[in-house]
Amino acid sequence: MRKKSVALGGYVSYLPAEVLWPMGHDVKSEGRMKSVGEAMDSSTNNRKLQHIRIVQSDLGVDRRKLYFDGVLLRHRALPEINLADVDPSVEFLGKRLSFPLMITSMTGGDHEILRRVNRNLARAAEATGVAMAVGSQRVMFSNPSARDSFELREVAPTTVLCANLGAVQLNYGFGIQECRRAVEVLAADALCLHLNPLQEAVQPEGDTNFAGLAEKIGLVARELEVPVILKEVGSGMSAPDVELALRAGIRIVDVAGAGGTSWSRVEHHRRRDSAAEGLGLVFQDWGIPTPLALWLLRPYRDRLQLIASGGIRTGLDMAKAIVLGASLCGMASPFLEPALESAERVIEKIERLKREFVTAMFLLGVAKVAEMRGNDSLLLEPLTGRRSW
Numbered sequence: 001m002r003k004k005s006v007a008l009g010g011y012v013s014y015l016p017a018e019v020l021w022p023m024g025h026d027v028k029s030e031g032r033m034k035s036v037g038e039a040m041d042s043s044t045n046n047r048k049l050q051h052i053r054i055v056q057s058d059l060g061v062d063r064r065k066l067y068f069d070g071v072l073l074r075h076r077a078l079p080e081i082n083l084a085d086v087d088p089s090v091e092f093l094g095k096r097l098s099f100p101l102m103i104t105s106m107t108g109g110d111h112e113i114l115r116r117v118n119r120n121l122a123r124a125a126e127a128t129g130v131a132m133a134v135g136s137q138r139v140m141f142s143n144p145s146a147r148d149s150f151e152l153r154e155v156a157p158t159t160v161l162c163a164n165l166g167a168v169q170l171n172y173g174f175g176i177q178e179c180r181r182a183v184e185v186l187a188a189d190a191l192c193l194h195l196n197p198l199q200e201a202v203q204p205e206g207d208t209n210f211a212g213l214a215e216k217i218g219l220v221a222r223e224l225e226v227p228v229i230l231k232e233v234g235s236g237m238s239a240p241d242v243e244l245a246l247r248a249g250i251r252i253v254d255v256a257g258a259g260g261t262s263w264s265r266v267e268h269h270r271r272r273d274s275a276a277e278g279l280g281l282v283f284q285d286w287g288i289p290t291p292l293a294l295w296l297l298r299p300y301r302d303r304l305q306l307i308a309s310g311g312i313r314t315g316l317d318m319a320k321a322i323v324l325g326a327s328l329c330g331m332a333s334p335f336l337e338p339a340l341e342s343a344e345r346v347i348e349k350i351e352r353l354k355r356e357f358v359t360a361m362f363l364l365g366v367a368k369v370a371e372m373r374g375n376d377s378l379l380l381e382p383l384t385g386r387r388s389w
Helices: 036-057 112-128 144-150 167-171 176-186 197-202 213-223 239-247 263-268 290-296 315-323 333-341 343-364
Strands: 003-008 011-016 090-092 095-097 101-103 131-133 161-166 190-195 228-232 252-254 305-309 328-331
Touching: 036 112, 036 263, 036 333, 101 112, 101 343, 112 131, 112 144, 112 333, 112 343, 144 176, 161 167, 161 176, 167 190, 167 213, 176 190, 176 213, 190 213, 197 263, 213 228, 213 239, 228 305, 239 252, 290 305, 290 315, 305 315, 315 328, 315 343, 328 333, 333 343
Parallel strands: 101 131, 101 328, 131 161, 161 190, 190 228, 228 252, 252 305, 305 328
Antiparallel strands: 003 011, 090 095
16 A cells, blocks of 8 residues: 655654545646646645545644634623524624634635535525635636536525635636626635645645735725625734735625635645645644734724634634634634535534534623624633633
């Protein structure tokens, strides 16, 4: 059995080739594609399957830094409200959500596993009244058969659905037409343009030309018929990034901070060149912790909507993120295993998160989400200067 040696948490471990390559892939024929188009098709589609298998196989990919445990909220022994009267619903992109949750970008492509995951997530999002963003749709431009994994409006006719493309692709031939097609396939309410410089730097086939990207993002934001959401994928957004986003006309930003899934570590498993050996592990915890990113961006609360993702694992984490200024909270990794099984399993997970979120609201003595959003008085102490992140 062909194996790849990797360093995991200070000791040497091995991921077998069948983990790194999807079912039906001939490992021996790797690198011998017949054409550039075939290579792009195989690389992009197989990469999505590899990502799922790596996340399942290496528990260390979820860094579980538990940064939100360091955020302490003010408990009310006399909340002076009825738990039954707590209303966790919010409005996002003109639609009402049952509580401020988005199933964030995960996958999509030409494989039954990827189709099943997306459809189970979409069905659950519709049933529970939460938002959903799909994984990168780049694959459907090189492999038309992947398109149906993103055609989800038939199973989620009313809830918020967000399309998704890598922003860096705007420097590699993509433009407004590709953005429109991504939105049209999903009948999406918005387009997420994700920023992933660390992942691309570690990824074997990474696209690393991020020069002049803000201007091109601005062109898309001005011409596209739906709002553009700018998001990181696990390293956080800083004030200079938000300044560029605002100048580009962006009004919704997903900070997607450090503390949860490390795409640097995921891509580490996919490298086979000795020159970059260990690079993904060196940077596996790089970035701004999500709670700190929200706190540092508090001066911008009145100019844009902040989405919090990255290391959020419970409804209590969600409540803390809302208090720190987020309008919505995103999770991806916690939904992967349930989505591989059924929509019902995903629904169970969402309902559990909602119960936790409502309980937190009750214990804070707030009946509406608007009463807690960006309400610093609900924090026992400010974040900056209080702890080492």
